[in-house]
Amino acid sequence: xxxxxxxxxxxxxxxxxxxxxxxxxxxxxxxxxxxxxxxxxxxxxxxxxxxxxxxxxxxxxxxxxxxxxxxxxxxxxxxxxxxxxxxxxxxxxxxxxxxxxxxxxxxxxxxxxxxxxxxxxxxxxxxxxxxxxxxxxxxxxxxxxxxxxxxxxxxxxxxxx
Amino acid sequence: xxxxxxxxxxxxxxxxxxxxxxxxxxxxxxxxxxxxxxxxxxxxxxxxxxxxxxxxxxxxxxxxxxxxxxxxxxxxxxxxxxxxxxxxxxxxxxxxxxxxxxxxxxxxxxxxxxxxxxxxxxxxxxxxxxxxxxxxxxx
Numbered sequence: 563x564x565x566x567x568x569x570x571x572x573x574x575x576x577x578x579x580x581x582x583x584x585x586x587x588x589x590x591x592x593x594x595x596x597x598x599x600x601x602x603x604x605x606x607x608x609x610x611x612x613x614x615x616x617x618x619x620x621x622x623x624x625x626x627x628x629x630x631x632x633x634x635x636x637x638x639x640x641x642x643x644x645x646x647x648x649x650x651x652x653x654x655x656x657x658x659x660x661x662x663x664x665x666x667x668x669x670x671x672x673x674x675x676x677x678x679x680x681x682x683x684x685x686x687x688x689x690x691x692x693x694x695x696x697x698x699x700x701x702x703x704x705x706x707x708x709x710x711x712x713x714x715x716x717x718x719x720x721x722x723x
Numbered sequence: 724x725x726x727x728x729x730x731x732x733x734x735x736x737x738x739x740x741x742x743x744x745x746x747x748x749x750x751x752x753x754x755x756x757x758x759x760x761x762x763x764x765x766x767x768x769x770x771x772x773x774x775x776x777x778x779x780x781x782x783x784x785x786x787x788x789x790x791x792x793x794x795x796x797x798x799x800x801x802x803x804x805x806x807x808x809x810x811x812x813x814x815x816x817x818x819x820x821x822x823x824x825x826x827x828x829x830x831x832x833x834x835x836x837x838x839x840x841x842x843x844x845x846x847x848x849x850x851x852x853x854x855x856x857x858x859x860x861x862x
Contacts, residue, residue: 574756581752582788583742588800600800607791607806611784614758622761632762637772654783658807 563675568613568700572667575605578612605665608657610700610709613673655693656714662707665700671708674699678712689719726798728829728836728861735826737797741789741844742820745781750816753785781814786853790844793822797840798859804837808855812846819847824857836861 572590579589587594589606597603614620624630629640665671678695685691693716700709742749751765759782762769767778787808794803814820821844828839838861844853 577752578756578788581749581756582785582792583749584789584792584795586792586795586800596800604801606788607795607803608784608788611757611759611788617758620758622759624760631769632760632766633768633772637768654810656807656809657784657787658805659803660805661803664801 563677563696564618565672565674566613566616566618568610568616568671568673570605570665570667570669570671572603574612574615575603575609575667578609579606582606582608601664603667605667607659607661609665610659610671610698610711613671613698613700617673617675652715652717654713655716658712658714660710662709663702665708669702669708671700671702674701685718687718692717726802726838726859726861728831728838731826731829731838731861733826733828736823737793737825738821738823739793739796740819741792741822742814742818745814745816745818745820747779747816750779750781750785753782753788757782757784757788759784777815779816781818783808783810783853786810786814786820786844787855789820790822790842790853790855793824794840794842794857794859797824798838798861802859802861804858804860806855806857808842808853810852811854812850812852814846814852818852820852821845821847822853829861 576590588596588600588604591597592603631638631640676697678697680694683691693714696713698711702708754760754765764779764782770779823843824840827841830837838859840857842855843851845851
């Protein structure tokens with residue numbers, strides 16, 4: 563589907579570790595015992611989510627020149643983008659990561675985004691549920707697979723919740 | 724920290740409080756760090772108008788991220804082989820989250836071992852918010 567570059571930066575790992583409330587020095591301090599034991603500073607297990615900052619046109623990020631649907635003068639400023647105004651609604655149902663190599667500051671990862679499987683199930687409240695996977699493959703400069711991340715989204719026929 | 728298969732027993736539980744009285748500020752920090760700025764997670768005015776009368780709630784990936792700490796604290800850094808989560812309940816400001824990882828199997832293979840873990844994260848009321856599994860390498 564698409565490919566983009568994700569430079570892994572120490573400052574972004576620090577902010578991510580702070581946001582998840584994890585004081586593990588292996589994420590921030592190259593001189594810590596924890597980092598030494600881990601072969602150097604590394605990123606927390608779900609850090610590759612931060613690649614969203616680099617994904618072109620990522621729908622959950624305000625972009626200059628594109629209406630953003632968050633509150634401003636009105637509680638909902640636009641009815642487009644990630645806010646689905648067509649009646650149905652979408653959720654992040656499941657996520658999985660396979661770890662092949664550590665993610666470390668200084669790497670410039672290449673992210674290949676591909677569509678995965680799609681399947682349907684009958685739901686109780688929202689009518690038919692459609693599940694679909696989006697697979698992100700993160701590779702290092704040598705082309706070696708570092709992390710495989712699979713997003714499973716579900717959309718409902720009728721708006722719920 | 725080296726994780727030794729011989730130190731692990733099936734049924735052993737690792738548990739910790741990974742969020743205590745969740746603040747909206749922490750959701751804003753997660754939005755900024757992860758890049759997911761969906762207003763459901765940081766914009767109270769939008770959330771209430773858009774179908775969440777109780778206001779903002781946590782990103783599913785926030786719950787998965789904070790739950791990851793019970794894994795890395797238990798198995799050590801850089802030892803995870805896989806980590807999967809299903810988002811089964813919403814997380815709200817004020818919630819306290821307790822993450823639990825249970826050893827369900829230890830597979831010995833030369834020269835190391837693989838440990839299967841089952842993961843559950845619950846809030847203070849005991850409601851399940853995340854269910855998942857992980858595999859880690861042990862010596």
